[in-house]
Amino acid sequence: MAKETRKEDEGGEFAEFLADVSEEIALRVESLQTPSQPVPAEKKKTPVVADGGVIVEWPNIADRMIEEMR
Amino acid sequence: MSVVNYGTREITCKIVYYGPGRSGKTTNLQHVYSKLPEERKGKMVSLATETDRTLFFDFLPLDLGTISGFATRFQLYTVPGQVYYAATRKLVLQGVDGVVFVADSQSRQMAENVESLQDLHANLAEEGHDPRSIPLVMQYNKRDLPGSEISSVEELDETLNFRGVPHFSATAITGGGVFETLRSISTLVLSRLSAPATRT
Numbered sequence: 001m002a003k004e005t006r007k008e009d010e011g012g013e014f015a016e017f018l019a020d021v022s023e024e025i026a027l028r029v030e031s032l033q034t035p036s037q038p039v040p041a042e043k044k045k046t047p048v049v050a051d052g053g054v055i056v057e058w059p060n061i062a063d064r065m066i067e068e069m070r
Numbered sequence: 071m072s073v074v075n076y077g078t079r080e081i082t083c084k085i086v087y088y089g090p091g092r093s094g095k096t097t098n099l100q101h102v103y104s105k106l107p108e109e110r111k112g113k114m115v116s117l118a119t120e121t122d123r124t125l126f127f128d129f130l131p132l133d134l135g136t137i138s139g140f141a142t143r144f145q146l147y148t149v150p151g152q153v154y155y156a157a158t159r160k161l162v163l164q165g166v167d168g169v170v171f172v173a174d175s176q177s178r179q180m181a182e183n184v185e186s187l188q189d190l191h192a193n194l195a196e197e198g199h200d201p202r203s204i205p206l207v208m209q210y211n212k213r214d215l216p217g218s219e220i221s222s223v224e225e226l227d228e229t230l231n232f233r234g235v236p237h238f239s240a241t242a243i244t245g246g247g248v249f250e251t252l253r254s255i256s257t258l259v260l261s262r263l264s265a266p267a268t269r270t
Contacts, residue, residue, distance in 0.1 A: 013105045013245070013248075013249040014105045014106055014107065014249070016249070016253075017249050017252060017253050017256075018134060020256075020257070021134060021137070021142070021144075021260070022134075022137045022138075024256070024260045025081065025138050025140065025142060025260060026137065026138045028260055028261070028263040029138040029263075
């Protein structure tokens with residue numbers, strides 16, 4: 001037995017629901033369609049400082065230069 | 071069930087209203103159906119016995135149109151609450167994306183609520199879903215009944231809502247709380263939209 005109920009949408013409940021759902025979908029789809037960000041380069045290591053404050057090891061100098069130019 | 075299909079540009083969400091017999095699951099769907107604008111009204115299918123008990127399940131397709139380029143459809147189902155329709159409940163739960171548990175607020179129905187919730191968890195687990203993480207909202211229905219006949223929201227929450235999911239008081243017969251509940255479960259389901267493994 002198939003039943004149907006027919007009333008008017010007096011309070012606009014469906015419209016409000018649709019607006020909320022649309023907003024949520026727009027938000028999700030936008031975030032999913034944003035081109036994936038390049039994986040950030042690994043944070044450069046802090047220079048290793050030996051006793052007496054002398055820097056004994058720098059991260060790769062070329063990487064640092066490229067980073068500076070960005 | 072795949073919630074979002076980038077190939078066909080479709081979003082499909084299956085939401086199941088679960089709960090003990092006569093808790094108001096079908097009434098929820100009937101209210102939603104009654105509020106649909108004519109152009110979006112499909113056919114609500116409800117298979118009931120002569121005494122209006124849900125025999126198999128109710129099905130209400132909600133075609134929301136194209137949203138952000140995606141044809142969006144919600145499929146709302148109810149399960150038959152009576153204990154002897156266990157097989158049907160398992161069937162309806164297949165591919166579910168979110169569950170609304172419709173509890174009967176009447177104090178004398180608390181045991182049935184608990185039994186149905188345990189049944190839900192068992193069936194979800196059997197279908198390969200994690201009952202602790204699937205989108206779920208609780209609806210405490212029949213709040214219009216005299217206070218002496220119903221449990222307090224706090225009591226219902228303490229007994230049934232151990233996951234601490236969103237809960238709503240409702241009077242589905244007049245529509246109170248119905249769309250609030252639907253909005254909440256929809257948001258929870260949509261918040262789980264995830265990017266496909268590969269995209270071109």
